[in-house]
Amino acid sequence: DTTVKQNPRYKLARVGKPVNLICSQTMNHDTMYWYQKKPNQAPKLLLFYYDKILNREADTFEKFQSSRPNNSFCSLYIGSAGLEYSAMYLCASSRRTGANQAPLFGEGTRLSVL
Amino acid sequence: AQKVTQTQTSISVVEKTTVTMDCVYETRDSSYFLFWYKQTASGEIVFLIRQDSYKKENATVGHYSLNFQKPKSSIGLIITATQIEDSAVYFCAGGNYAQGLTFGLGTRVSVFP
Numbered sequence: 142d143t144t145v146k147q148n149p150r151y152k153l154a155r156v157g158k159p160v161n162l163i164c165s166q167t168m169n170h171d172t173m174y175w176y177q178k179k180p181n182q183a184p185k186l187l188l189f190y191y192d193k194i195l196n197r198e199a200d201t202f203e204k205f206q207s208s209r210p211n212n213s214f215c216s217l218y219i220g221s222a223g224l225e226y227s228a229m230y231l232c233a234s235s236r237r238t239g240a241n242q243a244p245l246f247g248e249g250t251r252l253s254v255l
Numbered sequence: 256a257q258k259v260t261q262t263q264t265s266i267s268v269v270e271k272t273t274v275t276m277d278c279v280y281e282t283r284d285s286s287y288f289l290f291w292y293k294q295t296a297s298g299e300i301v302f303l304i305r306q307d308s309y310k311k312e313n314a315t316v317g318h319y320s321l322n323f324q325k326p327k328s329s330i331g332l333i334i335t336a337t338q339i340e341d342s343a344v345y346f347c348a349g350g351n352y353a354q355g356l357t358f359g360l361g362t363r364v365s366v367f368p
Contacts, residue, residue, distance in 0.1 A: 184348075
């Protein structure tokens with residue numbers, strides 16, 4: 142299976158409530174990324190894991206958390222959702238070495254915060 | 256890449272013709288990768304083609320090819336023999352695996368019969 146899977150596809154959350162998004166891949170990719178995509182904006186990198194090492198972007202450091210319990214799974218956690226978190230959340234994975242490698246994206250989770 | 260700029264917001268072309276999209280990037284890295292992705296109507300982002308910064312030859316995959324001009328920090332995408340299903344938003348992205356990718360705002364391509 143050469144796809145990245147995300148669950149759920151759609152998520153409705155209330156302001157102030159936590160949100161947990163799941164991503165998985167079985168391609169033995171060493172790196173997994175989370176991006177946020179809003180309409181008419183570029184996908185924005187939130188954080189990524191290289192193996193077990195988490196790298197978070199400076200401007201989203203406190204807003205998002207993540208865990209990677211094993212090579213195949215990665216989660217994105219929002220402790221207290223705000224209206225500004227409404228967006229498409231895209232997970233991607235890749236392998237750092239090898240010709241023609243590229244981050245492959247899942248279908249995304251569309252989060253609506255009300 | 257620290258910054259990726261796509262200046263063309265939208266392009267309309269007639270089916271079976273060629274479309275060219277521009278992308279300019281800024282980077283402090285000596286080695287980096289450049290990618291083009293396509294976002295479908297469902298929102299899915301699909302990988303199309305990649306260019307390694309150290310390679311002088313332009314990458315080609317199917318009817319996608321790149322125009323890599325390193326001195327200008329430019330990586331254009333060329334789609335030949337366009338089809339209706341090529342209608343999508345095309346994103347340019349750059350970076351390396353230690354930093355993740357930076358994306359441009361995208362160019363919407365509409366292919367008409």
